[in-house]
Amino acid sequence: MIEFDEKERRMVLKLVYYGPALSGKTTNLLQLHDLLTRQGRGELMVLDTSGDRTIYFDLLPFFLTAPSGLKIKVKVYTVPGQVCHDATRKAVLQRADGVVFVADSNRAEAGSNVASFDNLERNLSLVGLDIDSIPLVIQFNKRDLPAAVPEEEIRTTWDPTGIPVVLASALNGHGVAETFALVAGLVYDRIDARFALAAKHGLTRERFVAKLTSLKEEP
Amino acid sequence: MSADTLHFVVGEEKKVRELLLDADVLPLLKGALAAGASCARVTGDDGEELWGACSPAGRGGLLRSLPLMLEGEPVAHLELFGAPEMRERLEPLASLLIVALDTVLRNSLKRVLTTEIHTSVVNSSHEELVAMNAELARSEARYRELAENLELRVKERTAELRRAQAHLLQQEKMAAVGQLAAGVAHEINNPLGFITSNLHTLQKYVARFCAMLQFYREHLELEQPRERLVTEAETKWRELKLPHVMADVGDLMAQSLAGAERVSRIVADLKGFSHVDESGESVVDLNQELERTLTLLSHQLAGRAEIVKELQPLPEVKCQGQLPGQIFLNLIQNALTHAGASPRITLSSCFDGERIRISIADNGPGIPAALRGQIFDPFFTTLPVGSGTGMGLAVVWEAVLKLQGTVAVADAPGGGADFIITIPAGRN
Ligand SMILES: Nc1nc2c(ncn2[C@@H]2O[C@H](COP(=O)(O)OP(=O)(O)OP(=O)(O)O)[C@@H](O)[C@H]2O)c(=O)[nH]1
Ligand SMILES: [Mg+2]
Numbered sequence: 123m124i125e126f127d128e129k130e131r132r133m134v135l136k137l138v139y140y141g142p143a144l145s146g147k148t149t150n151l152l153q154l155h156d157l158l159t160r161q162g163r164g165e166l167m168v169l170d171t172s173g174d175r176t177i178y179f180d181l182l183p184f185f186l187t188a189p190s191g192l193k194i195k196v197k198v199y200t201v202p203g204q205v206c207h208d209a210t211r212k213a214v215l216q217r218a219d220g221v222v223f224v225a226d227s228n229r230a231e232a233g234s235n236v237a238s239f240d241n242l243e244r245n246l247s248l249v250g251l252d253i254d255s256i257p258l259v260i261q262f263n264k265r266d267l268p269a270a271v272p273e274e275e276i277r278t279t280w281d282p283t284g285i286p287v288v289l290a291s292a293l294n295g296h297g298v299a300e301t302f303a304l305v306a307g308l309v310y311d312r313i314d315a316r317f318a319l320a321a322k323h324g325l326t327r328e329r330f331v332a333k334l335t336s337l338k339e340e341p
Numbered sequence: 342m343s344a345d346t347l348h349f350v351v352g353e354e355k356k357v358r359e360l361l362l363d364a365d366v367l368p369l370l371k372g373a374l375a376a377g378a379s380c381a382r383v384t385g386d387d388g389e390e391l392w393g394a395c396s397p398a399g400r401g402g403l404l405r406s407l408p409l410m411l412e413g414e415p416v417a418h419l420e421l422f423g424a425p426e427m428r429e430r431l432e433p434l435a436s437l438l439i440v441a442l443d444t445v446l447r448n449s450l451k452r453v454l455t456t457e458i459h460t461s462v463v464n465s466s467h468e469e470l471v472a473m474n475a476e477l478a479r480s481e482a483r484y485r486e487l488a489e490n491l492e493l494r495v496k497e498r499t500a501e502l503r504r505a506q507a508h509l510l511q512q513e514k515m516a517a518v519g520q521l522a523a524g525v526a527h528e529i530n531n532p533l534g535f536i537t538s539n540l541h542t543l544q545k546y547v548a549r550f551c552a553m554l555q556f557y558r559e560h561l562e563l564e565q566p567r568e569r570l571v572t573e574a575e576t577k578w579r580e581l582k583l584p585h586v587m588a589d590v591g592d593l594m595a596q597s598l599a600g601a602e603r604v605s606r607i608v609a610d611l612k613g614f615s616h617v618d619e620s621g622e623s624v625v626d627l628n629q630e631l632e633r634t635l636t637l638l639s640h641q642l643a644g645r646a647e648i649v650k651e652l653q654p655l656p657e658v659k660c661q662g663q664l665p666g667q668i669f670l671n672l673i674q675n676a677l678t679h680a681g682a683s684p685r686i687t688l689s690s691c692f693d694g695e696r697i698r699i700s701i702a703d704n705g706p707g708i709p710a711a712l713r714g715q716i717f718d719p720f721f722t723t724l725p726v727g728s729g730t731g732m733g734l735a736v737v738w739e740a741v742l743k744l745q746g747t748v749a750v751a752d753a754p755g756g757g758a759d760f761i762i763t764i765p766a767g768r769n
Pocket of ligand 2: 202203
């Protein structure tokens with residue numbers, strides 16, 4: 123958590139989309155921006171890129187107010203996936219409240235997924251976070267690819283870890299909102315346990331998640 | 342991360358006051374005045390005025406208030422005041438202004454975030470560099486220590502090798518001496534063989550002489566007639582084959598004496614060659630040493646090799662007496678080994694007034710120029726593995742060095758190797 127100011131009645135939460143280069147992190151945010159209602163959502167901020175490769179980060183901010191008047195800002199970041207930008211990844215990962223790991227379903231990228239997950243584990247511990255307790259969701263993106271690793275294989279690998287897995291095709295918008303809702307719910311659970319969001323601020327889990335993920339009405 | 346460096350967490354909240362400059366906002370507000378508003382201002386979310394521009398004529402009524410959003414959160418309001426009849430004109434202006442402010446705000450936020458993350462990354466990279474540097478310094482210290490140890494270990498190894506090499510040189514000297522001893526033994530065995538056989542024969546002859554003498558002694562006591570004694574003695578004389586024995590005895594003695602003399606000459610040569618009686622330095626004539634070596638090798642050379650000697654008088658040299666013999670023995674043996682079926686070895690010596698030059702040339706295949714730098718190295722050999730220790734020429738090198746001389750190899754005229762030894766010889 124970046125900020126909790128009891129007096130100002132403000133809370134700033136941070137979610138980070140992590141994963142190997144070109145796995146579709148930026149695409150996830152672009153799709154969230156397009157899918158979700160404008161209400162309470164800021165504009166997507168894409169910092170300098172080189173081509174469409176993220177160099178610094180992308181940021182999609184959300185803002186909501188609990189019935190108690192507590193202002194909650196949720197900032198969703200992507201990190202640059204390329205190996206060389208590790209310092210940036212570490213900086214962005216600092217004080218994160220939840221992580222979405224966007225893996226590439228393309229079989230050829232299996233090695234990159236593993237390396238990036240190792241990198242996540244190491245960087246989390248470097249910034250003082252614990253991979254076992256931080257809200258974490260794994261998204262297997264690019265399900266539309268013909269060379270995608272079969273779901274069964276993914277389940278065999280990841281189900282034993284207890285980390286929830288979402289299958290997605292971010293380019294087509296599939297699984298993007300689900301992923302976000304899932305991690306938002308996990309983050310809520312964690313914050314609620316500490317700050318009594320429901321009891322003290324009247325903000326239920328459903329409401330929190332709904333506020334962040336309410337889809338645009340189809341025109 | 343160290344405490345004294347810039348620290349910042351990506352995502353810390355920015356205030357609208359940090360993001361918008363007077364120069365960004367005020368011209369817009371003044372533009373609104375020019376367009377007919379009586380007052381235009383931006384207020385914070387607590388209602389406090391952040392920027393404002395009002396005409397002296399007074400504020401008038403609030404015509405329009407629009408929220409200014411930062412990251413989805415309303416953080417300020419744009420308020421336009423004026424006469425009610427201006428509302429229609431000013432409302433679109435307010436929308437336009439808020440779009441302008443929003444754009445400025447967003448660009449500014451983007452710039453600030455970019456700067457921050459950049460600074461943070463540069464800082465952390467800097468810290469990483471500092472840490473890496475410290476790590477390098479540590480490992481450099483480790484390497485230096487290692488290198489020092491290494492030097493020590495190399496020294497130890499070198500000393501070990503030197504000891505092993507000295508040991509091998511000693512062995513090679515012994516081997517050369519061993520070969521020599523075998524040759525010399527043969528030389529000595531030969532005369533010793535016939536001396537022994539002669540002595541056996543002489544032993545038998547002496548027995549016959551004794552038998553003859555015994556006959557005379559016994560018959561003289563009998564006082565027989567003289568004629569009878571002569572006849573019987575003559576018979577005995579012939580019985581004992583004394584005429585033949587008498588004829589042979591002289592040859593046997595002369596032969597044996599000559600053999601004994603040969604043995605004693607060989608022993609003298611050997612003694613001379615080994616300088617076994619001398620301690621420290623002695624004065625030697627290198628020609629004589631060369632001859633002595635040839636004599637000792639005579640059994641190996643005889644009938645097998647042709648020796649050509651072109652020796653000129655040389656001044657005497659003061660040195661450890663056994664060194665010249667070591668040099669010549671090894672070089673001549675080397676020539677014999679490499680010179681093929683009918684070796685011809687040419688030994689020559691001369692003195693130019695400063696240096697003695699001795700050359701030992703053979704008619705073998707010679708030594709290729711490429712190998713000439715190596716042949717004096719320990720363990721170098723052109724022979725198949727196992728047939729030589731490769732130390733013979735190293736022994737030569739070492740001995741020549743002790744004589745303060747040099748040894749080199751050249752092409753002998755007509756092929757073959759020519760080992761040239763140069764030794765300084767002062768006139769004193
Ligand atoms: N086929 C397919 N392609 C996808 C999908 N999602 C993203 N991509 C493509 O993958 C490429 C990389 O996507 P990005 O979102 O830029 O990847 P990133 O993870 O942000 O990459 P970095 O910024 O370098 O870390 C783009 O060409 C996307 O169009 C998907 O679901 N299916
Ligand atoms: Mg990206």
